[in-house]
Amino acid sequence: MKKSVGVTSVLALGLLSGCSTQGIGNLAVHEALFYGGSVDRIAWVYGTLDDPSGSVGIKLGDVSAALRSQISGDPLALPGTLSVDGKAIYRGRTSATTPRINVLKVGTGYSIQALSDVSGVYLGDGGTWSKLSGPISAGQTVLAGATPTTALRGAGNLTDAEADAIAAQLRTQGALAVAVLPAGTLPDAPLKTEPALSEVNYKATGLYIQAGIGSAAVGSGSNGSTMTPITLGTGGTPAGIRQLAAGTNATTRSFQVVVARDAAGLNTLSALSYGNQTPPAALPAPSTGNSAVGVFLGGRPTGGYGLSLASAQIVGGVLTLNLNLTAPGPGSITAQVLTSPWVVIEVPGSFTSVIVKDAATGQTLK
Structure with missing residues (x-):
C-alpha cells in the first residue's frame, strides 16, 4: 500500500558497532508488497529485545539498520514489532508490473x-x-x-x-x-536479512491495487441520442466500452489523449504506456473494428495518483470519457518517485473527437 517512500537511511557501520544481533529473540519479518496503484514495499520486524532500552543491528536488503523498541503514535506501529531506524516499519520499492x-x-x-x-x-x-x-x-x-x-x-x-x-x-x-x-507469482524476491531467517519466520503478501472502480452504465444523451452501451456479453465478459489497462509509469510527462484505430496506433499506445518498463509490455488488442483510446494524465510528484473508467458515451460523434481520478491523502503510503498515470479504454462505434472529464467534478481535463 498508494507509493514507495524513500528507503530507510543507511546507518554507518560505526553506529552499529555497539549493537548485537544476539540481543533479540523471536526475530521475524512480515512483508507487504504493493503493485499497480502503489509501489511500496513495507516490512514489519517482530522480536523481543534482551535490553528494551538498547538496540540491535540488522541488515534488511542492502540497508544496515538499528532495531529498537517500537515508537508511539504511528498507525503502522503494531504490537510485538520493533522500530527500524526510528521508524515503525522498513520501507522500500517494488518492481514495475503489468495490470493484474x-x-x-x-x-x-x-x-x-x-x-x-x-x-x-x-x-x-x-x-x-x-x-x-x-x-x-x-x-x-x-x-x-x-x-x-x-x-x-x-x-x-x-x-x-x-x-x-x-x-x-x-x-x-x-x-x-x-x-x-x-x-x-510475486515479481520481487524475499527481503534478505542478516541474520538470515527461516521460512517460518518470514511471511510475504503481494497486493495489486486498482485505483478507482469504473462502472458499466447504459443511458441516453440529453438530446435523445443513443449512448454507446456498456453491457455484459456472453459468459459475463464485458462488451462495448471497457477499460483495457491502466498504470502509473507512462513515458510522457504531459496530458495527452491518443486514439489507436489500427495495429500501428496500438503499438504507439503500448510504447507510451509501458515504455519505462523492462521488459516493455504490450496492451491487449481491442476487438476487431473497435478503437483504443489512451488518456495520459501527465507527470505527478509521487505515487498514489491514478485513472480509471467511470462511464462513457458517444453523442453526435463526440466520445466523452468520465474518469475517476485518485490522489494520495494526508499520511498515505506514497512512492517518493515521479509517476505518470494513464488508462487505455476500448471503444466500439465511430466518433470524431474525444472529451475527457473528471467524473467527480465534471471538469474537462486537458
Missing part, C-alpha cells in the same frame, strides 16, 4: 477480469471493505457480489493487525480494488 485485474461495477454487482492468477479480490470504498471473490485464474471474467468484510483480513499471509493497518492507510484513497497475488 480489471474490476468494473455492473448494476448491483461487479465484473472482475483476471489478467493473471489472483488468490482473491477485495473492494474498498472510503473505509468500507468487501470481498468480491476468492481465487480466479488468468483469462477468466466473473460476476460477483460484494460481501462485507473486516478490512483486508484474510488477505494472503497478513495478520489481522497488519490487514487492518493497511486498510486504514488506503481508506483516504477512494474506491479501489485490491487483488491478492499468489505467493509464487
Whole structure:
C-alpha cells in the first residue's frame, strides 16, 4: 500500500558497532508488497529485545539498520514489532508490473477480469471493505457480489493487525480494488536479512491495487441520442466500452489523449504506456473494428495518483470519457518517485473527437 517512500537511511557501520544481533529473540519479518496503484514495499520486524532500552543491528536488503523498541503514535506501529531506524516499519520499492485485474461495477454487482492468477479480490470504498471473490485464474471474467468484510483480513499471509493497518492507510484513497497475488507469482524476491531467517519466520503478501472502480452504465444523451452501451456479453465478459489497462509509469510527462484505430496506433499506445518498463509490455488488442483510446494524465510528484473508467458515451460523434481520478491523502503510503498515470479504454462505434472529464467534478481535463 498508494507509493514507495524513500528507503530507510543507511546507518554507518560505526553506529552499529555497539549493537548485537544476539540481543533479540523471536526475530521475524512480515512483508507487504504493493503493485499497480502503489509501489511500496513495507516490512514489519517482530522480536523481543534482551535490553528494551538498547538496540540491535540488522541488515534488511542492502540497508544496515538499528532495531529498537517500537515508537508511539504511528498507525503502522503494531504490537510485538520493533522500530527500524526510528521508524515503525522498513520501507522500500517494488518492481514495475503489468495490470493484474480489471474490476468494473455492473448494476448491483461487479465484473472482475483476471489478467493473471489472483488468490482473491477485495473492494474498498472510503473505509468500507468487501470481498468480491476468492481465487480466479488468468483469462477468466466473473460476476460477483460484494460481501462485507473486516478490512483486508484474510488477505494472503497478513495478520489481522497488519490487514487492518493497511486498510486504514488506503481508506483516504477512494474506491479501489485490491487483488491478492499468489505467493509464487510475486515479481520481487524475499527481503534478505542478516541474520538470515527461516521460512517460518518470514511471511510475504503481494497486493495489486486498482485505483478507482469504473462502472458499466447504459443511458441516453440529453438530446435523445443513443449512448454507446456498456453491457455484459456472453459468459459475463464485458462488451462495448471497457477499460483495457491502466498504470502509473507512462513515458510522457504531459496530458495527452491518443486514439489507436489500427495495429500501428496500438503499438504507439503500448510504447507510451509501458515504455519505462523492462521488459516493455504490450496492451491487449481491442476487438476487431473497435478503437483504443489512451488518456495520459501527465507527470505527478509521487505515487498514489491514478485513472480509471467511470462511464462513457458517444453523442453526435463526440466520445466523452468520465474518469475517476485518485490522489494520495494526508499520511498515505506514497512512492517518493515521479509517476505518470494513464488508462487505455476500448471503444466500439465511430466518433470524431474525444472529451475527457473528471467524473467527480465534471471538469474537462486537458
